[in-house]
Amino acid sequence: MSTLEIRNLNVSIAGTPILRDFNLTVPKGEVHALMGPNGTGKSTLAKALAGHEDYTIESGEILFDGENIIGEEPDVISRAGLFMAFQYPSEIPGVTIANFIRAALTARMEEGQRFDAPAYYKELYAKMDSLKIDRQFTSRSVNEGFSGGEKKRCEILQMAMLKPKYAIMDETDSGLDIDALRIVAGGVNAMRGPDLGILVITHYQRLLDYIVPDRVHVMYEGRIVESGDAELAKKLELNGYDWVKENFAAATV
Amino acid sequence: MSNDTLTVEAATIADADIFSQRQALSAHLPEWFRSLQQAHWARYLELPEPRRLDERWRFANLRRLQDIGRFSPTPFERPEADDLVERAQVVENCAGRLLFVDDNLAAAREMDPELEKQGVIFTTLGDALNRHGDLVKKYFMAETPDLGSEKYEALHVALLRSGVFLYVPDNVEVKRPFVVYNFTQRNGGAIFPHTLFVTGRNARATLVDYQAAASPDTEHLVIANAHIHTGDGAESHHRIIQNWNERTLSFQLNTNNAQRDSQAKSIIVNIGSAQARQEVHGKIFGSGSNVEMYSVNVPTGEQEFDQRTLQTHIAPNSRSDLLFKNALLDQTRTIFSGLIIVEENAQQTDAYQTNNNLMLSEEAESNSLPGLEIKANDVKCSHGATTGRIDESNMFYFLARGIPPAGARELLVFGFLEEIIQKFETPAMAEHVRSLLAAKFHL
Ligand SMILES: Nc1ncnc2c1ncn2[C@@H]1O[C@H](COP(=O)(O)OP(=O)(O)OP(=O)(O)O)[C@@H](O)[C@H]1O
Numbered sequence A: 001m002s003t004l005e006i007r008n009l010n011v012s013i014a015g016t017p018i019l020r021d022f023n024l025t026v027p028k029g030e031v032h033a034l035m036g037p038n039g040t041g042k043s044t045l046a047k048a049l050a051g052h053e054d055y056t057i058e059s060g061e062i063l064f065d066g067e068n069i070i071g072e073e074p075d076v077i078s079r080a081g082l083f084m085a086f087q088y089p090s091e092i093p094g095v096t097i098a099n100f101i102r103a104a105l106t107a108r109m110e111e112g113q114r115f116d117a118p119a120y121y122k123e124l125y126a127k128m129d130s131l132k133i134d135r136q137f138t139s140r141s142v143n144e145g146f147s148g149g150e151k152k153r154c155e156i157l158q159m160a161m162l163k164p165k166y167a168i169m170d171e172t173d174s175g176l177d178i179d180a181l182r183i184v185a186g187g188v189n190a191m192r193g194p195d196l197g198i199l200v201i202t203h204y205q206r207l208l209d210y211i212v213p214d215r216v217h218v219m220y221e222g223r224i225v226e227s228g229d230a231e232l233a234k235k236l237e238l239n240g241y242d243w244v245k246e247n248f249a250a251a252t253v
Numbered sequence B: 001m002s003n004d005t006l007t008v009e010a011a012t013i014a015d016a017d018i019f020s021q022r023q024a025l026s027a028h029l030p031e032w033f034r035s036l037q038q039a040h041w042a043r044y045l046e047l048p049e050p051r052r053l054d055e056r057w058r059f060a061n062l063r064r065l066q067d068i069g070r071f072s073p074t075p076f077e078r079p080e081a082d083d084l085v086e087r088a089q090v091v092e093n094c095a096g097r098l099l100f101v102d103d104n105l106a107a108a109r110e111m112d113p114e115l116e117k118q119g120v121i122f123t124t125l126g127d128a129l130n131r132h133g134d135l136v137k138k139y140f141m142a143e144t145p146d147l148g149s150e151k152y153e154a155l156h157v158a159l160l161r162s163g164v165f166l167y168v169p170d171n172v173e174v175k176r177p178f179v180v181y182n183f184t185q186r187n188g189g190a191i192f193p194h195t196l197f198v199t200g201r202n203a204r205a206t207l208v209d210y211q212a213a214a215s216p217d218t219e220h221l222v223i224a225n226a227h228i229h230t231g232d233g234a235e236s237h238h239r240i241i242q243n244w245n246e247r248t249l250s251f252q253l254n255t256n257n258a259q260r261d262s263q264a265k266s267i268i269v270n271i272g273s274a275q276a277r278q279e280v281h282g283k284i285f286g287s288g289s290n291v292e293m294y295s296v297n298v299p300t301g302e303q304e305f306d307q308r309t310l311q312t313h314i315a316p317n318s319r320s321d322l323l324f325k326n327a328l329l330d331q332t333r334t335i336f337s338g339l340i341i342v343e344e345n346a347q348q349t350d351a352y353q354t355n356n357n358l359m360l361s362e363e364a365e366s367n368s369l370p371g372l373e374i375k376a377n378d379v380k381c382s383h384g385a386t387t388g389r390i391d392e393s394n395m396f397y398f399l400a401r402g403i404p405p406a407g408a409r410e411l412l413v414f415g416f417l418e419e420i421i422q423k424f425e426t427p428a429m430a431e432h433v434r435s436l437l438a439a440k441f442h443l
C-alpha cells in the first residue's frame, strides 16, 4: 500500500467548510498535479495533510502507506515522511538554514545516533550547488530577506535533504523566473523515483512542461471535479476555468 | 531570600566597625582614595533607601533591598579555589586574566608579556592605585550612571577593595580579550567588584567581565561597577556575563564614555541572580562616535531583571544604538526603562533604543518604559518596545519539518536572541553564551 490516500475528507476552518468529501490517491513513484481557481482549497488540503491545528478535520481518512495519520501532530507526520513545500514559507530570524535543516535531520535520528557534521555539509553543499543556491546562504537566516524565488528554492533544498516519502509542493513555481523554474524542476525530477510520490499544486502549465505529471486533477470548491492525464492541464491553460465553473458550480450550491 | 536561611551570624553592612576595620586594612592606599571612600561611606548612611514612588524604581521589587544589612563584606583572605581556577577558562588564549573569589585575588595575574612592553596595564585596582595612582585618579568615579542607585554606588565605593584596572595606551591595539572572573563563594558575603577600562587615542581592546558563583545555594549581595572610557579614535568592547547564583541580589552600575570618533560597544548577558538591577549610562562626549549598548536576558523561575539606561548625546554627529532583548519564562519579571537625551549642541545625532520582549509564559511580566528628551532640532531618533509571543506560523514551519515542539521553541527563542549573541566577535565566547542560555531551558 505505497500510497498517500485521501478518502472523503471534510475540512473546515473556523467553522467554514473548505474541503468537501475530497478524494485523491497519490501512489509512490508518481507525480500528480492539482490545479484549480484561487480559494478552492488547495493550500487547505496541503496544510490539513501536514496536520495544522487550525484546519479542523470533520471526517474522512488520510492514509499514509495505509495508516491513518489524522490526529497526529505535525512534527510526527513530517518525520513519518510527508513534506510540504509552503506556498508562503515563513521567515525565521536568527536561525540559519544550516542549523534549521540540521535540527530537522537530528529530529529523525535514532536515540544515541551521532550526527555526522562533515557528511551533512558535504551533502548540503552538493544539493545547494545543483539548485544553484550560493553556499553562503547556509549562514543566512531561514528565508529572511530572501527573494520570492530564493524562498522556493530553499523549500526544495529542504525537501531534497529530508528525503520524504510523499511531497506536496504548493505553488513552488510562483515567483520563479524561467531559469529558476528550470533549476527547481530539475531538482524535483532528480528526486523522482519509486520511493517518492509528489503532489504538485500549480496554476500554470509552464511548470508541468518541466515536471511532466502522471495525472492531473482539477479542484473546484473543495473537491476534485475532473481528473485526466497531462493533456488536461493543457486544456485548462487554453480554456481557463470557466467551463469548470459552469459545469460544477450548480452542484455545490 | 529570608533571614533565617542565612547561616552566617547577622552582621550589619552599615556597621561603622566594619567600615573602620576595612579602612585600617587599606592604609597602604593613596590618601585621596581613602578620603573618597570615607565621603562615600557618609553618603551611603545619609541617602535614603529607594522609595516606591520614585519613578526610577517604578515596578522594582524593593523588598529585597530592605534587608541588605544582613550581608557582610567578605574578609581579606587567600581563597581556596582550585576548582574555580579550573572554571575560569572560558576564553582560551586571552590577552590577560584576573580571577577573584569573594573580592580576593585567587590566582596569579596572567598577561601577555608583549603587551606589558607596550605599556598596557592590566592589574588589580589596588595595585594600580599604588603604582599608577594619578592615572587611576583621573578616571576613578569620574562618571556615574545617575539612574537611581546612588546609595548602593556609595556603598560600593566605600567598601570596595578589589577591582580591575585595564589601561591600553595610545595606538595600541589588542585583539584578544582580557578576561576578569569574579566568583562568589562565602555564604552571606557581600562583594564590590569594580572595573575601570580605559583606552587611549586610537587604541583598541576587549574586556570580558565574567561573573559566577562557586555554588548554587549560597546567598550574596553583589554591587559591581564598570566604567569604560574610550579615547579619541579608540575602540572598546566590554562584555558582562552575569551568572551569579539565583540567590544573589546584584547591582551593576555602569558608564560608557565615548570621546571623539570612538567606538564603544558593550553587551550584557543576564543569566543569574534572584534580582539584578542594572544601570547603564552611555555618555557621548565626542563627535563622530558610535556607542552600542546591547543586552540579552533570559530570566527563569522568579528572577527579576531590572534595567535602566540613559544615552546622553552631548556632542554632535554621533550615533548610539541600544537593543535589549528579553525572553521571559515562568513567573519572571523584567523592567526596561530607557531614556535618550539629546543636548542642544548635539545636532545630527542618530539615536536608537529598542526593547523587545518575547513572552514564553502566561505568568511572566515585562515592563517597558522607553523615552526621548530632545533639545536639538536636527536629529534622527527612534525608540520602541515590543512585546510578543512566539509566532504560531513560524512554529508550524518548524513542526512541518519534523522538529518537535520543545526543540522548535528553543530554536525560535535562540533565533530571537541571536541578533545580540552574534555580536560577540570571539566565536568561543558566543558559543559559551549560547550554552549558558541553553542550560536555562533544560532545567
Ligand atoms: N486561516 C484561515 N482562516 C479563514 N479562512 C481561511 C484560512 N485559510 C484559508 N481560508 C479560506 O479558505 C478558502 C481556501 O483557501 P486556500 O488557501 O486553501 O485556497 P487555494 O486553493 O490554495 O487558493 P490559491 O490558489 O489562491 O492559493 C479561501 O476562501 C480562504 O479564504
Ligand SMILES: [Mg+2]
Binding pocket: A042, A043, A044, A087, A170, A171
Ligand atoms: Mg494556495
